[in-house]
Amino acid sequence: MTKLEFRELTKQKIILLDGATGSNMQKAGMPVGVCPEEWILKNPEVLIKLQREYIEAGTDILYAPTFTGNRIKLTEYGLEGRISEMNQELVKLSKQAVLEAKADRKVYIAGDITMTGQQLYPVGTLRFEELVEVYKEQIAYLLLGGADLFVIETMMSLQECRAALLAVKETCDLPVMITLTFNENNRTLYGTDPVTAITVLQKMGADAVGVNCSTGPEGMYEIVKEMKRYASVPIIAKPNAGLPQLINDETVFTMESEEFARETIRLAEAGAGIIGGCCGTTPKHLEVLHNAVRGLIPPALKPERVRILTTERRALKIPDSGKFLVIGERINPTGKKALQEELRQGDFQMVADFARKQEEDGADILDVNMGMNGIDEKETMVDAVYEITGFSGLPLSIDSSHVNVIEAALRIYPGRALINSVSLEKEKLEKLLPLARKYGAMFILLPLSDKGLPKDIEEKKEIIHTILNAAEENGLTREDIVVDGLVNTVGANKEAALQTLETIRYCKEELGLATVVGLSNISFGLPERQFVNSTFLALAIREGLTMAIANPSQELLMNTAFAADLLAAKEEADIRYIRRVTERPATVITQKGDASPNADKNSSTAGNQAISSGKPGEDENLSEALKNKTFHQVYEAVIKGNKRDILNKVKEVLKEDVKPSFVLDELLIPAINDVGKLFDKQVYFLPQLISSAETMKTAIDFLEPLLKEGKEEKKKLATVVIATVSGDVHDIGKNLVVLMLKNYGFEVIDLGKDVPSEKIIETAREYDADIIALSALMTTTMLEMKKVIALKKETGIKARIIIGGAVITQSYADEIGADGYAKDAGETVAVVKRLMGL
Template structure:
């Protein structure tokens, strides 16, 4: 199937039906816990073909091949990593036998169970290569299209999508899994996923698993206005409940179909079922949707850029956006020195300060002598991607540097910049288009600066025409007004304002200026910059590259937004004024005092590289190891937990802060035994394990890390651990707590088995449970001593159970 053929299917406006659940259906066929699902499928091919055939007969237009975990990383957990090609070819054949050409076969790619650097040890290219190996086998097997599903990490979804796009021309659909709060485990919201993935080349973007269909209706409503590709939905039949010791999805097929009809009504184009659904659900769904027409994707999405966790919509008539300019070594000796040493402390400081002062996008430029710019740019992009939520603007004069940054950036970046220079048009534009980035259009050509305003306009129009060949629309491009200094060109300001008006009124395009250029070479530059900014906003300016720490500049911007009716109710202006008053009061009351503790801040900001150095300084100042832990480290990680609970921090920030805390604790632990007068207390023992049959351990690993940070003696048994092994370890270590994790409904009942065994052995250990599919009611039903929703909550739960 070609991408155009896929698009033609959508344009018929008839709902396209996917199949229903696989895992829960295979379990009904007798698939036992702990086996490799793909190997089991091949050993029971006839039965699986029969189930998939029922989906075809029920009305499914697309059937997923059972290749969900048939990648090298996952198969490696079963010692089958050398069988990737062989197994994928055979698994596709199973589904082709079921469809008999009556439905399309989708090659199914899933999470690998590993984390991408900097959260894990494996780099992005390893993931792309692993997916490419599977993709090529599936293409060889004859799949019609690809589906990348149940993704929790947007970066891993990007890796799989890049692998497909670089291996073949088949259509590819990508779906993420969100929790009940509406974000992924890594903090990605549905709009951010849509913007990132559809611009990277996904032919459809959607949601699967997660919840029941009713919870997905408002999500589709929210993202539909920005969707240039079809939206597909594959919900569960509600949430699992325990009935007679079995996990059961209790939403009936007619209720499920009714909600799915509403999903089509608000914008879904492709729909099916995930956990708990059966061929009967698909049949009911087909009947319910008979005669219904879908809403086609939009032709425009708006001017949107994104990080991994946040989308910024650049609206021509909304607030003016400040792009922080400070992460640039030009003229900054301290930043230059640190970059040469490989330190990112100044980068961190500039990033956090600029966001605090009001920047909504950060420009990143590391061009200087004495470093490998490409390597440093990648490091900085990876560092900032986990440190901050705001989108990044990638700024370099070297094409290879921009390409390397775009490949690892886990969102939709803004690139600064593309001009009419031949090398930019021929070499850079295709690269920027490949990764779906927005770009700044700089009205320059190989002839140099335009001679007049008309030449500027001609260059803008020419670049727009050339960008159309790469499917760029005007909303995907930001025009640079090309500010020059009034010290050498008296008409510089007027000419730039005319370009801004032309783009706003005639082209309806967003604009940007490098604000400080206007005042170069003149005294009291802040006055000129602020005056020019107000004039530019009045002319229609959308964004400015500037230093947000300038109070005069920022207040001029907020004042202009009020006067231009870009700040409803003057709320942003009032908030900024209040913040300044609060800062002045804080400075006055803290004169001569230490405002913030640097060790505490290092944990909050995840400054792992500097934490030991800072702790050494604290020890020199007379703080004891125990005092540093109790007064600085523990309160800091508690604060991180609070931020996580409030969804201000997400998994990436939690991990990096926990790792910083761990580094500090590991350094101090040997000193505790000799440096503190109090006798070291015996640490409570916690056994941690992912239950038998489940090979997902991201959540469990984080709980282990957090518990160790709080001084518990944690014995990590790993993943896919049998009940017998857990009980044996609890006896051997005289455990106080047994922590169990499960991600899948097919394995959650192993927890009940452990609880029962602990009771029969009359162990003192209390059993706590958690995981994506686990609920508090399930914990009560199986007799567990507690349930935690995340790592921070697990620490509090253990403390309560041990009366600490």
């Protein structure tokens, strides 16, 4: 199947996918805990019958049952040596089902790919390129089996979606569909929202993007609707048959086929052009759905005309006449000897400090440049990107003179970045435009050529048009481009400002392009430069300037930008201006044009912003301990997940003659409590929660020997035995719970994943456990929790049982007689404390 054939098919009708495989295989006798792929190969007739029924029900694209057929997953079952055979044979079984069904239409087989279950670096140890190779291996075998296209499904991490998509694109030219699973707050477990997901993936070349699993049709309506606003590719919706319920000791999806079809039709009306069923759906569900959508016209693809940059968790929209944006310029070693020395030592503390300070000062985007002598620029750039994306909420502008450095950064950047920049210089034009297309990046168009600076405004316009045409030939659009006005110094060329202003006007009004300038160039060599810069900025904004590369700590410049937006009557500019100047009163300017010595006296860091305002930082009501600046730095390191620097901060505190127990009880515990609050408020998401928890663990590991030396050993609060139940090989959430419980001083016996119920009870008896914590991520394994509770009652052990996981609810906990339910790691700590009376 070619990409063109896929596009044409989606224009002709609503495309019908298949329904559930796993839940139907279990109904047919597949035991809990076995490798599904292996069981199917031993019982091929069961799969062929199910898939034949899906085809007869109207399915156009059938998923091959290769969901967990990657090497990492198969290794968990000891089957990695059969990866080639299993993937090929499973595709062939699906093709056999197509032949036996004798459909009156073409039915396509999608090679099915999903998450590996391992955490990507820097949160985990799996490197991005390793993951790409894992996916490439499976894809190669799926191709040998005869897959017509690929589906990357049930994804929680946008970065893993990117890795799988790149693996397909670098292996073949077949179409790729991608679906993520979203929580009740319409974000993935890793915090990605629908707009960010559709923007990043369609710009990288996905042929369809959408949502599957985790909820019934009604829970997907807003997600599909939001994606549709920005979608240039078809939207997919593959919901469950409602939410699971426990009926007669069996997990049951109770949504009948008629209701499922009625609700899923609403998803088509909201914008989904490709629909199907996930957990709990049967051929009957698909048959009724097929009859309901027959004759419906596929949704038209009319995305809003808007430029969007993203992080992994946030989309920055750049409208034609919206808020003026600032690209922070400080992360650049040029002229910064201290930063240069740190980078040579592999230290990124100043990089992090510059990023945090610029974000606090009002930057919207961060420019990252690692160009200097004495380092491996590519390696340093990659490390800097990892460092900044670990905590910053701002998208990045990747700035380098070297193509390979830019590509290395784009490859591992977990969102949509801005390339700074693409000129008419032959190498850059020919190599960077394809990279922008491949990685879905926006780029700054720099009107320079191999001849150097344009001699006049006409040559500048000619260069702009040449690069614009080349970009469009590479599949890029005008919304992917920001033109650099190319500011020269007015001290050398009196017409410099006027020429740049004309460039800005021309790009906005005649070409519909966004624009950017590097402000400081205009005043080079002049005294009192800030007045020239700020006045020029106001004039440029009046002409339609979209953004500028500048230092956001320059208050005159920033306040001028806010005031210019106000006077231009931009939407909500009045509110933004008032907030800016009241929260950050202007400082006194000396005769030399520098801020007075007291300028930063009242400035705050990101770590000082109030929890109550929904920002990372301390509570408004600081304890006496946290009012001490040195002490507060330990707290702040945990809040920010600064694992690299936490030990230095702890050692500084200990120099002040305080006990190690003071550091734990008064600094670390309050910090992790506040991280939990940020997580509850959806300010923080899984990566930040893990980062902060790991930072705290680093500090505790250092403090434990000191606590013992001073006979201050941590008080044992309770003993917790924790496990992912039998048949379930997911442990991301469970591992985080382990980390959080240990940080709070609980003794934790972690049994891992896929643990038999009998072993859980035996271990709880052996350690005289106070708590048994159980995790399950699949509807097919949640019944094991009830089995553990029954065994606990039989044996009479004292442990209380709490349960959690993606499919678990409070009502289910009540139904099976669990002592507690926790929706996440932070809540688990609270539940354990409540049960123990702590």
